[in-house]
Amino acid sequence: MNTKQRIMDEALTLFSEKGYANVFVGDIAERVGIKAPSLYKHYKNKQAIFDAIIEEMNRRFEEKAGMLHIAGNDARKDAVIYQDMSEESMIQLGISLFKYYLHDDYTKRFRKMLTIEQFHDKELASVYMKQYYDDPLSYQGMLLGMLVAQGILQTENVQVMTLHFYAPIYMLLTVCDREPEREEEAIQILTAHFRQFDRIYGRTK
Amino acid sequence: MNTKQRIMDEALTLFSEKGYANVFVGDIAERVGIKAPSLYKHYKNKQAIFDAIIEEMNRRFEEKAGMLHIAGNDARKDAVIYQDMSEESMIQLGISLFKYYLHDDYTKRFRKMLTIEQFHDKELASVYMKQYYDDPLSYQGMLLGMLVAQGILQTENVQVMTLHFYAPIYMLLTVCDREPEREEEAIQILTAHFRQFDRIYGRTK
DNA sequence: CTTGACAGCTAATTTAAATTAGCCTATAAT
DNA sequence: ATTATAGGCTAATTTAAATTAGCTGTCAAG
Numbered sequence: 128m129n130t131k132q133r134i135m136d137e138a139l140t141l142f143s144e145k146g147y148a149n150v151f152v153g154d155i156a157e158r159v160g161i162k163a164p165s166l167y168k169h170y171k172n173k174q175a176i177f178d179a180i181i182e183e184m185n186r187r188f189e190e191k192a193g194m195l196h197i198a199g200n201d202a203r204k205d206a207v208i209y210q211d212m213s214e215e216s217m218i219q220l221g222i223s224l225f226k227y228y229l230h231d232d233y234t235k236r237f238r239k240m241l242t243i244e245q246f247h248d249k250e251l252a253s254v255y256m257k258q259y260y261d262d263p264l265s266y267q268g269m270l271l272g273m274l275v276a277q278g279i280l281q282t283e284n285v286q287v288m289t290l291h292f293y294a295p296i297y298m299l300l301t302v303c304d305r306e307p308e309r310e311e312e313a314i315q316i317l318t319a320h321f322r323q324f325d326r327i328y329g330r331t332k
Numbered sequence: 333m334n335t336k337q338r339i340m341d342e343a344l345t346l347f348s349e350k351g352y353a354n355v356f357v358g359d360i361a362e363r364v365g366i367k368a369p370s371l372y373k374h375y376k377n378k379q380a381i382f383d384a385i386i387e388e389m390n391r392r393f394e395e396k397a398g399m400l401h402i403a404g405n406d407a408r409k410d411a412v413i414y415q416d417m418s419e420e421s422m423i424q425l426g427i428s429l430f431k432y433y434l435h436d437d438y439t440k441r442f443r444k445m446l447t448i449e450q451f452h453d454k455e456l457a458s459v460y461m462k463q464y465y466d467d468p469l470s471y472q473g474m475l476l477g478m479l480v481a482q483g484i485l486q487t488e489n490v491q492v493m494t495l496h497f498y499a500p501i502y503m504l505l506t507v508c509d510r511e512p513e514r515e516e517e518a519i520q521i522l523t524a525h526f527r528q529f530d531r532i533y534g535r536t537k
Numbered sequence: 538c539t540t541g542a543c544a545g546c547t548a549a550t551t552t553a554a555a556t557t558a559g560c561c562t563a564t565a566a567t
Numbered sequence: 568a569t570t571a572t573a574g575g576c577t578a579a580t581t582t583a584a585a586t587t588a589g590c591t592g593t594c595a596a597g
Contacts, residue, residue, distance in 0.1 A: 130574075144451060148353035151554060161575070167556070168574050243451055245510060246349060246444060252510040260507055287528045290521065294499035302465055305450060305457040316495065323492045327532050335544075356584060370545050372586070 131169045133159050135183065138176045143239035147177055147247070181251070184237050188258055202266060206273035218321045225296060225317055229303050229310070239304060259297060264289055281329040288328055295320045336374045338364050340388065343381045348444035352382055352452075386456070389442050393463055411478035423526045430501060430522060434508050434515070444509060464502060469494055486534040493533055500525045 128136065137158040141150040152173050156163040170176045209217065228234055241255040268289040274280045275288075282288040299313040333341065342363040346355040357378050361368040375381045414422065433439055446460045473494040479485045480493075487493040504518040 146351060146353065146448075146451070148351065149452065152556085153554075162577080163554090164556075164558095164577080165575050173555070239451060243351075243448060246351070246448055247354065256507065256510055260503070282528075283531075284524055284528055286521065287524045290500045290503075290525060291496055291528075294503040295495045297503050298465070298495075298499040302461065305461055316491065319489055319492045320495060323487075323489055323496075326488075357586085358584075366544085367546060368584090369547085369586075369588095373544050378585070 130159065130161070134166060134169055134176060135179050139180050139233075139236050139240065142177070142180070143236040143243070146240075146243040180240070181254075185254070187233065187237075188254075202269035202273065206270050206277070209270065209274060210277060210279055214322065214325050217325070218318055221296075221321050222314060222317060225300070225314070229300060235304070238300075242301075242304070263293055263297075267293055279329070291327075292324055335364065335366070339371060339374055339381060340384050344385050344438075344441050344445065347382070347385070348441040348448070351445075351448040385445070386459075390459070392438065392442075393459075408478065411475050411482075414475070414479060415482060415484055419527065419530050422530070423523055426501075426526050427519060427522060430505070430519070434505060440509075443505075447509070468498055468502075472498055484534070496532075497529055 134155060138150070138155045141154055141158070151163075152166055153163040155176070156166050159166075166176075170179065212220070228238075238259070241251055241258070245252045245255045264286075268285055271280060271289050271292060272285045275282055275285055280288070296317065299317055303310050303313050339360060343355070343360045346359055346363070356368075357371055358368040360381070361371050364371075371381075375384065417425070433443075443464070446456060446463070450457045450460045469491075473490055476485060476494050476497060477490045480487055480490055485493070501522065504522055508515050508518050
């Protein structure tokens with residue numbers, strides 16, 4: 128990783144921990160192992176570092192599509208996978224995706240930074256919303272909708288069913304971001320959630 | 333409201349919009365209608381204003397007990413109320429509580445400020461968690477548990493049932509905080525959520 | 538009626554972070 | 568081999584916000 132990238136990387140770490148305004152260019156420089164003025168050889172100013180992070184974040188988000196997608200971008204294929212999967216292995220898959228989103232370095236820091244900075248900037252709020260609300264609900268809604276169409280799950284309202292599936296995941300993710308020591312507890316609850324979801328909406332019936 | 337209170341009030345508004353570090357004491361003073369140095373007649377420094385807000389917030393939170401509680405502090409009584417209530421009136425109650433939490437001036441500003449500032453300070457994170465996770469789940473868990481005991485609702489796992497009830501409310505609240513123009517949409521979804529919850533867990537069965 | 542303290546003001550002062558100036562060295566391309 | 572450039576440094580400089588100093592008017596208590 129070159130210096131320019133390392134600056135962005137360390138800046139993201141710091142911004143996600145303390146927020147833009149509480150991070151000094153000197154802090155970033157120190158982490159990178161250079162002096163503050165040297166940063167200006169790479170970026171016009173502090174704001175430009177922030178902007179580069181956002182741009183990078185958008186780039187990566189576009190690559191990935193919705194959060195908690197399964198194969199990554201094709202709900203049709205994913206629904207087929209689910210269809211033949213036991214409840215237990217579905218739970219395992221759900222948990223490992225949860226852990227991925229919780230721990231993956233970029234994902235995690237982006238998410239925390241967005242949480243902190245979202246009110247400064249209307250645009251960041253909508254990035255956050257798209258990433259953690261609209262995209263996951265849309266993707267998962269598609270997936271669950273297909274399982275309903277195949278008679279594997281039953282519901283009158285797929286949208287609400289999707290909310291019932293995803294909202295607990297979202298909430299537990301925000302819990303763990305704030306109090307990482309509660310991860311174990313969250314995993315337990317999440318497991319019970321998946322199991323009960325499956326029961327309620329019909330798989331094991 | 334005296335000047336000291338007005339300072340706290342305006343500061344809370346600004347902190348909830350921009351975060352502590354992005355608010356200047358001059359901004360607060362201007363809103364109050366005085367000059368920055370005059371603030372120091374009331375508070376030792378900027379941090380003291382922030383601390384006073386937190387103290388006030390804790391005071392009010394203690395008064396109120398969990399979020400989205402019903403009568404306010406006695407799940408036993410609330411459960412009796414629910415028991416005799418039609419699905420429609422339960423939905424109306426749910427919606428009006430949601431709107432209360434969304435719009436109530438203090439509640440809303442506290443919540444936004446906590447969201448922004450929670451990562452600066454471990455203590456704030458736990459205030460947030462208590463207020464928006466532990467307390468509501470505990471209160472509502474008690475409430476729903478009683479309805480289960482009375483055979484009005486059915487479930488094998490009250491904790492997960494409570495999560496299914498509350499997580500969508502929490503998530504939709506975070507949506508509306510970020511994109512207030514989506515309130516109408518959120519209310520629709522929330523209504524469908526309550527209805528489906530009632531159906532799933534047995535009331536109308 | 539007069540005094541003292543409360544709450545405001547303007548004009549410094551302090552502090553500290555961001556940025557710029559200008560110099561140095563290594564290295565890669567001509 | 569020479570030179571241009573990239574990327575680093577130290578030492579200013581700029582900027583701006585927080586805080587302090589110290590003055591003033593009002594009003595309530597004695």
